[in-house]
Amino acid sequence: MQCNATQDSPFSAMTNSNLQQIGLVGAGLMGGSLAARLARMLPGASLLVHDASPGNAAYVAERHPNARTVAGIADLAGSDVIFVATPVATIAEQVIALLRLPDCAAIIIDTGSAKRMLVDAVAKAGVEAGRFVPGHPLAGGISAGPGRASGDIITARPYVLTPTDSTDPAALTSARALLERLGAEVVEMAPVAHDRLLALGSHLPHLIAYALAGLGSECPDTLLPTSYRGIAAFAGSDPQMWADIFRANGTELKAVLGEFKKRLDLIAAMADEPEPGQLLDSLRDAKARIEALENDG
Amino acid sequence: MQCNATQDSPFSAMTNSNLQQIGLVGAGLMGGSLAARLARMLPGASLLVHDASPGNAAYVAERHPNARTVAGIADLAGSDVIFVATPVATIAEQVIALLRLPDCAAIIIDTGSAKRMLVDAVAKAGVEAGRFVPGHPLAGGISAGPGRASGDIITARPYVLTPTDSTDPAALTSARALLERLGAEVVEMAPVAHDRLLALGSHLPHLIAYALAGLGSECPDTLLPTSYRGIAAFAGSDPQMWADIFRANGTELKAVLGEFKKRLDLIAAMADEPEPGQLLDSLRDAKARIEALENDG
Numbered sequence: 001m002q003c004n005a006t007q008d009s010p011f012s013a014m015t016n017s018n019l020q021q022i023g024l025v026g027a028g029l030m031g032g033s034l035a036a037r038l039a040r041m042l043p044g045a046s047l048l049v050h051d052a053s054p055g056n057a058a059y060v061a062e063r064h065p066n067a068r069t070v071a072g073i074a075d076l077a078g079s080d081v082i083f084v085a086t087p088v089a090t091i092a093e094q095v096i097a098l099l100r101l102p103d104c105a106a107i108i109i110d111t112g113s114a115k116r117m118l119v120d121a122v123a124k125a126g127v128e129a130g131r132f133v134p135g136h137p138l139a140g141g142i143s144a145g146p147g148r149a150s151g152d153i154i155t156a157r158p159y160v161l162t163p164t165d166s167t168d169p170a171a172l173t174s175a176r177a178l179l180e181r182l183g184a185e186v187v188e189m190a191p192v193a194h195d196r197l198l199a200l201g202s203h204l205p206h207l208i209a210y211a212l213a214g215l216g217s218e219c220p221d222t223l224l225p226t227s228y229r230g231i232a233a234f235a236g237s238d239p240q241m242w243a244d245i246f247r248a249n250g251t252e253l254k255a256v257l258g259e260f261k262k263r264l265d266l267i268a269a270m271a272d273e274p275e276p277g278q279l280l281d282s283l284r285d286a287k288a289r290i291e292a293l294e295n296d297g
Numbered sequence: 298m299q300c301n302a303t304q305d306s307p308f309s310a311m312t313n314s315n316l317q318q319i320g321l322v323g324a325g326l327m328g329g330s331l332a333a334r335l336a337r338m339l340p341g342a343s344l345l346v347h348d349a350s351p352g353n354a355a356y357v358a359e360r361h362p363n364a365r366t367v368a369g370i371a372d373l374a375g376s377d378v379i380f381v382a383t384p385v386a387t388i389a390e391q392v393i394a395l396l397r398l399p400d401c402a403a404i405i406i407d408t409g410s411a412k413r414m415l416v417d418a419v420a421k422a423g424v425e426a427g428r429f430v431p432g433h434p435l436a437g438g439i440s441a442g443p444g445r446a447s448g449d450i451i452t453a454r455p456y457v458l459t460p461t462d463s464t465d466p467a468a469l470t471s472a473r474a475l476l477e478r479l480g481a482e483v484v485e486m487a488p489v490a491h492d493r494l495l496a497l498g499s500h501l502p503h504l505i506a507y508a509l510a511g512l513g514s515e516c517p518d519t520l521l522p523t524s525y526r527g528i529a530a531f532a533g534s535d536p537q538m539w540a541d542i543f544r545a546n547g548t549e550l551k552a553v554l555g556e557f558k559k560r561l562d563l564i565a566a567m568a569d570e571p572e573p574g575q576l577l578d579s580l581r582d583a584k585a586r587i588e589a590l591e592n593d594g
Contacts, residue, residue, distance in 0.1 A: 138520060138522055160520075187520065189516070197514055197521075198522070200521075200525065201514065201521045201522045201524070201525040202522040202525065204525075205509070205522075205524035205525050205527075205528050206524055207561060207564055207565070208505055208509070208561070209524070210564055210579070210580050210583040211557055211560040211561045212557065213583035213584070213586050213587045213590075214564075214579070214582065214583045215497060215553065215557060215560060216586070217494055217497050219486070219490070219494045220593075221589070221590045221593040222455070222593055223435060223455055223494060224494075224498045224590065225495070225498045225499040225502075227498070227502035227503055228497065228499065228501075229590065229591075230528075230531070231505065231527075231531070232583075232587055232590070233587060235583045235584055235586075235587045236587045236588065236591070237584070239580035239581045239583075239584050240577060242580055243568075243573050243577045243580055246564070246568040247568050247573060250565075250568050253568070254565055256512065259512055260508055260509065260512060261558055261561065263509075263511050263512060264505070264508045264554060264558065267507055267508055267543070268504070268543075268547075268550065268554055271540075271543040271547050272547060276540050276541075276544060279540045279543065279544070280536055280537060280540045282507070282511070283532070283536035285511065286507045286508075286510035286529075286532040286536075287532055287533055287534070287536050289510050289511070289532075290510045290529055290530060292518070293510075293518045293526065293529070294530070294533070296517075296518040296519060
C-alpha cells in the first residue's frame with residue numbers, strides 16, 4: 001500500500017488573523033468540534049452555521065462567542081473559509097453547490113471519511129475546484145452529534161488533506177495554516193492513499209465489529225468474554241454514518257476485506273498443520289507488529 | 298448455538314472447611330490467581346505447587362501463607378483437590394497422569410480454554426474419570442505469567458464447568474462449592490457448548506486481531522485510527538497460548554469463522570446495493586445487539 005504521506009509544512013504567507021468570517025455546513029460531532037476550536041483559537045472571526053437540522057446549528061452557534069445560524073449555504077458566500085462537515089453521502093453535493101455560489105472566493109475544506117469518490121464527483125461536475133481542499137480529520141469515535149463535540153477531538157490529531165491536480169497550492173497552504181492553528185497535525189496524501197489507509201485502519205475494523213455483533217450466541221450475554229465485547233463495541237457507532245462510509249469507500253473496503261479474509265484462512269490453515277511452528281511464528285510476527293505500533297504511539 | 302447454561306447451584310454437602318491439602322499443577326497467570334484466592338479464602342489449607350518451571354512454582358508458593366513447591370505430580374496424591382492450570386496443550390496428559398496416580402482420591406479441576414478435545418482425550422485414555430471436573434474460568438486477559446496473577450481475575454467472573462456423563466455428581470458438587478467459595482460465578486454447560494461459546498466470544502476475536510495486525514499499512518503507524526488499534530491490540534496476547542488454543546478448538550473455531558466471513562461478505566454486498574436501506578437495517582440490528590449486551594453487563 002502506497003502512502004505518500006508528507007508531514008513537512010510549507011511556510012504559509014496567509015496569517016490566520018486575516019480571517020474575518022468562517023462558514024460551517026454541518027453542525028454534528030465534527031462541525032461542533034471545529035467550532036469549539038475556532039471559538040478558542042480565532043474568537044474574533046465570525047462563524048456562520050448551517051445545518052439541515054436548525055436545532056443542531058443553533059446548539060453549535062450558541063457555544064461560540066461570535067456565531068449565528070444561517071438558513072442556507074448562499075448566506076455563506078462572503079466567508080474566507082467554509083468547512084463542510086455533513087454526512088459523507090452529502091458532502092459532494094454541498095461542495096459543488098458552494099463552488100457554484102456566485103461572488104464566493106472562500107476556501108472550502110471538508111471532513112469526509114472517503115476522498116476518491118468525492119474528488120471524482122467534484123471533477124465530474126465540471127466546476128472550477130481550485131479553492132476546494134479535500135480533507136479528513138482522523139478523529140471522532142463511537143459518539144455522534146454536536147452534544148458530544150469537543151475541541152479535544154481535533155487537537156493533536158491528524159487532519160489528512162488530499163489535494164488533487166486541480167487544487168490551488170495557495171488554497172492548500174492556507175487550509176494547512178488554519179488547521180495547524182486549530183491544533184491539528186496536518187498530513188498530506190493522495191485521495192486513494194487516504195482511502196486505503198482508512199479502509200484498513202477504520203472501515204474494515206468497523207465492518208468487523210458489525211459482523212461480529214451480528215453473530216449471536218445462545219448463551220447468556222454475561223458469558224461473552226472481554227475480547228468479543230471490546231471488538232463488537234465499535235458496532236455501537238452511528239449506523240447511518242457507517243452505512244454511508246461503507247458505500248462511499250466500497251472499492252477499497254472490499255480490497256482490504258479480501259486480504260483480511262485470506263489472512264484469517266491462512267492462520268486457520270496453519271492451526272491445522274501437524275506441527276505448531278508456522279502458526280506460532282505467524283502469531284509472534286503479529287504480536288511484534290502490535291508492540292511496535294503501541295511504542296510508536 | 299445451543300448453550301444449556303444453568304446457573305442454579307445445588308446445595309453442597311461438602312463444606313470447604315474440610316479441605317486440608319490442595320494441589321496446583323501450573324503456576325502461571327491462572328494458577329497464581331487461584332493460589333491468591335485460596336490464600337485469602339482458605340488460608341488453613343496447605344497448597345502444594347508444581348510447575349515445569351521451578352521458578353514459577355516458587356514465585357507462587359512464596360505468596361501463599363501455607364504453600365510449598367513439589368518436584369512432581371506424584372507428590373500431590375494426598376490432596377483433596379488438584380487444580381490443573383497448565384497450557385491447554387498439556388492439560389490432558391496432566392489430568393490423565395493425575396487420574397492414574399495410585400492412592401489418590403483428589404477431585405481434579407482444570408482451567409483449559411477448550412473442553413471437547415480434553416474430555417475426549419481423557420475418555421480415550423480408558424481411565425476412571427469420575428473425579429475429574431473439566432472447567433474454564435472466563436477470565437484473564439492479554440497478560441501471561443504468575444507475575445500478573447491476581448485474585449481479582451477469579452472473583453465475580455464466570456467459571457464454566459463442563460461435566461460429562463462420566464463425572465461423579467458429588468465431585469461436581471464439591472468443585473462448584475469450592476469455586477463459589479473462591480468467589481467465582483459457576484456456570485455449567487456441555488463441553489461442546491463451551492467450545493462454541495469460546496470460539497465466538499474469545500477465539501475468533503483473537504484470530505481477528507492476529508489477522509488484522511498482520512495486514513500492514515505503508516502509512517506511518519501514528520496515522521492508524523483507534524478502531525484498528527483497539528481490535529489489533531488483542532494480538533498482543535501470548536502467541537504460544539493462542540497457538541495452543543487455536544489448535545485445541547480448531548473445529549469450532551473454523552465453524553464460527555465460516556459464519557463470520559459470510560456475515561462480512563453479506564454486509565459488503567449490501568453496501569453495493571443501489572439503495573442503502575438493507576445495509577442500514579443490518580447495521581442498526583448489530584448496534585441494538587451491542588447496546589443490549591452492554592446493558593446486560
